[in-house]
Amino acid sequence: MKHSDEVLVEETRKGNKKSFELLIIKYEKQIFNLIYRFTKDPETVAELAQETFLKAYRAIHDFKGRSSFYTWLRQIAVNNSINYLNSRRETLSLDADNVESQIQEYHTGENPEKTILSQEEIRLVRVALDSLPDHFRSILVMREFEDMSYEEIAQILHCPVGTVRSRLFHARRVLKEKLELEIQD
Amino acid sequence: MGCSEFLELVSAYIDDELTEKETKRLLDHLETCESCTHILSELTLQKETVASLSGCYEGPNPPDHFATSVMALIASESPSKSRLNPVRAFFSHFTMELTTSWRKPAFAVSCALLIGLGAFAGVVIKNQTESAQLLSVYELQASSENQYSAEEEDTDSRFFDHFARSSAETFATTPCLLEYAAYTCNSSNE
Numbered sequence: 468m469k470h471s472d473e474v475l476v477e478e479t480r481k482g483n484k485k486s487f488e489l490l491i492i493k494y495e496k497q498i499f500n501l502i503y504r505f506t507k508d509p510e511t512v513a514e515l516a517q518e519t520f521l522k523a524y525r526a527i528h529d530f531k532g533r534s535s536f537y538t539w540l541r542q543i544a545v546n547n548s549i550n551y552l553n554s555r556r557e558t559l560s561l562d563a564d565n566v567e568s569q570i571q572e573y574h575t576g577e578n579p580e581k582t583i584l585s586q587e588e589i590r591l592v593r594v595a596l597d598s599l600p601d602h603f604r605s606i607l608v609m610r611e612f613e614d615m616s617y618e619e620i621a622q623i624l625h626c627p628v629g630t631v632r633s634r635l636f637h638a639r640r641v642l643k644e645k646l647e648l649e650i651q652d
Numbered sequence: 653m654g655c656s657e658f659l660e661l662v663s664a665y666i667d668d669e670l671t672e673k674e675t676k677r678l679l680d681h682l683e684t685c686e687s688c689t690h691i692l693s694e695l696t697l698q699k700e701t702v703a704s705l706s707g708c709y710e711g712p713n714p715p716d717h718f719a720t721s722v723m724a725l726i727a728s729e730s731p732s733k734s735r736l737n738p739v740r741a742f743f744s745h746f747t748m749e750l751t752t753s754w755r756k757p758a759f760a761v762s763c764a765l766l767i768g769l770g771a772f773a774g775v776v777i778k779n780q781t782e783s784a785q786l787l788s789v790y791e792l793q794a795s796s797e798n799q800y801s802a803e804e805e806d807t808d809s810r811f812f813d814h815f816a817r818s819s820a821e822t823f824a825t826t827p828c829l830l831e832y833a834a835y836t837c838n839s840s841n842e
Binding site: 484487488491492495496499500501502503504509512513516517520521524588589592593596607610611612616617632633635636639640642643646 | 662705711
C-alpha cells in the first residue's frame, strides 16, 4: 500500500493540481517554522515558503522517491533559507519583545518536557543561540531542531561529512562560550 | 592522540554519528580522561537544552488560503513549467533566481562588471589591430627600401605601385594610419 504522500505526488505529476494543494496544506506550517528557525525574520517567511513550494512543484518530476516527500521538500526549504542568509550577510538584531512573548508561549504549552527550564535559562540559551554566526546557527538548527543526519546536512551544504562533524563541534563550542558569557553578565 | 582530538568525536558521539571503531576508541579514552567525560556531560546537556527550545522558535502562522495563493501563482505561470525542455527550464530557473528581490543588487553589479569587461576587451583588441597594421606598413616600407638600393631607379615605379596597393587596404580600415603615411612620405622625399 502506498503512502498518501506518494499518491499525491504521483497525481501531481499527472497534472492534478489539487493534489499538490493538499501537500501544501499538509506541510505549510512545518515549512514556515523551519524557515523561521533559520532566518529569524518573520517578514520573509511567507515569501521563502512560497518560493519553496513553487520550486517543489516545478521540480516534481525530478523527485525520485528515494526519501519521503517531506524530506525532499525540507531540503529545498533549507537551501532557500541558507541562500537567503548568504545574500543578506548581516546579523539581525535580536527582537527582545518577540523573544519574551515566545518564551511566554513556550511556558503555557502542554508538553511537560517544555517546562523543565526556567524562563531565565531559556532566555539565556536563546540569546546565545541567536548571536551565533549564521553558518554555526544554521548547522545547529539542522541538527537539533530538524534532527537531520550528518549525511543530509553534508548534501545540503555540499561538503564532506567530516566537515559537518567538525563544524558542529565548533558551533557547540562557540555556543557554550557564549552561554558562559551570558551567565556571567 | 591528545584530548583536543577527541573533542570532535565527543560531539559526534552525542549525535550517534560515530563508526563502531571510533566509538570504541573514544570510550577507551573516556575511561581514563575525566576532563573529556565532563565535556561529554556538558555537551549532552547543552544539546538537550537547545533541542527542547524548538517549540520556542514557532514561525508565524501561514496566512489564510496560503495554499490557494501558491496554486494561483502556479496556474498563472506558462503551461506546465515543470515539463519544459531542459534548456528552457534552465533559463526559466535562472530568470527566477535573478529576479528574487534580495538578489537584484548582485545581478545589477554583475551586469555592470560584464559590460565594463566587454568595453575594456574591445579597446585592447582595437589597439592590438592598429599596432599590427602599423607594424606591417613599417616592415613593408623597410623591405621596399632594401629593394630600392639593389635594383636602382628602374624599379622605383614598381615599388611605389606595390606599396600603394598594399597600403590602400590598411588605410581604408584604419584612418589614423594616414598621419603615419604622410610622415613617412615626407621623410623619404627629404
